Amino acid sequence: MKKIIVTGGAGFVGTNLINFLLKKTKYNIISLDNYSSGTKKNHIKNSRVKYIKCNTSDISKVIKIPNNIKTVFHFGEFSRIYQSFLKMNECLDSNSIGSNAVFNFCLKNKIKLIYSATSASLGNMGKDKNLSPYAFTKAKNLELLENLKKWFKFKYEVIYFYNVYGPFQICRGKMSTVIGIFEDHYKNNKPLPVVKPGSQMRRFTHIDDTISICYLAWKKNLCRHYSISNKKSYSILEVAKMFKTKYKFLPKRAGERYASALKDKNLSNKIFKYFGKKNLKDYIKVFLENN
Numbered sequence: 001m002k003k004i005i006v007t008g009g010a011g012f013v014g015t016n017l018i019n020f021l022l023k024k025t026k027y028n029i030i031s032l033d034n035y036s037s038g039t040k041k042n043h044i045k046n047s048r049v050k051y052i053k054c055n056t057s058d059i060s061k062v063i064k065i066p067n068n069i070k071t072v073f074h075f076g077e078f079s080r081i082y083q084s085f086l087k088m089n090e091c092l093d094s095n096s097i098g099s100n101a102v103f104n105f106c107l108k109n110k111i112k113l114i115y116s117a118t119s120a121s122l123g124n125m126g127k128d129k130n131l132s133p134y135a136f137t138k139a140k141n142l143e144l145l146e147n148l149k150k151w152f153k154f155k156y157e158v159i160y161f162y163n164v165y166g167p168f169q170i171c172r173g174k175m176s177t178v179i180g181i182f183e184d185h186y187k188n189n190k191p192l193p194v195v196k197p198g199s200q201m202r203r204f205t206h207i208d209d210t211i212s213i214c215y216l217a218w219k220k221n222l223c224r225h226y227s228i229s230n231k232k233s234y235s236i237l238e239v240a241k242m243f244k245t246k247y248k249f250l251p252k253r254a255g256e257r258y259a260s261a262l263k264d265k266n267l268s269n270k271i272f273k274y275f276g277k278k279n280l281k282d283y284i285k286v287f288l289e290n291n
Helices: 012-024 056-062 081-086 088-109 133-152 178-187 207-220 236-242 280-290
Strands: 003-007 028-033 049-053 069-074 112-118 156-161 192-195 225-229 247-250 269-275
Touching: 003 012, 003 056, 012 028, 012 207, 028 056, 056 088, 069 088, 069 207, 081 088, 081 133, 088 112, 088 133, 112 133, 112 207, 133 156, 156 207, 178 192, 178 236, 178 280, 192 236, 207 225, 207 269, 236 247, 236 280
Parallel strands: 003 028, 003 069, 028 049, 069 112, 112 156, 156 225, 192 247, 225 269
Antiparallel strands: none
């Protein structure tokens, strides 16, 4: 039987995706993860899932029989804006060298690619693509994919993520998410940290909505660009206030985005926009009731 590869399979999005694929398909799944942000605690105990520790740059060395692979969901990249200034080489290794290896693996073996893009690379009407090493690498990867399609008729789907939150999100450490940080600080009676000025707008999108569009794109198989976000935007300060507790301001940070809306097109591709069903306010309300 054909198999599906999920890079970053022990991380936040990857774990949720594997759970979803186990329910919706009969495929066996291979997770490739270097555990820079993923964790073995996220491993799903199921005979259909195999976890391999490796860098994505080694995908061709690790996968010995590529003709058994149906699809690669490539979600295993360095995915934090501010941290990409602190760990630029790690960001470049993962998002440039690693992703190039994944693209070549799929191209060479005629394997369908599902790639996670980000609103950070094309947000603010495309003005933010050089705002950080992270945004730069993600924007360049989109250009590369566009050219691979033009040069070699490479088939892939692109899904733009927007500030994803939900089960298995990272709550502590340098790779933690905004909602994860707020939840952790709330549980530990610490003021919620809000990076100045606090007016940065984000379209927080639940992981279930995000995964559903990844699956939809895969099933449709139309070689398109999709975005999945929530219709409602909130500022970071608005979100902090939803937790009904103390918060404190942190100094401004390099690479901070102030808008998150995608432009209607990426390169020559129309972006098919989808909006999530789950609301951040409702999610936080349930969190507060249970904590």
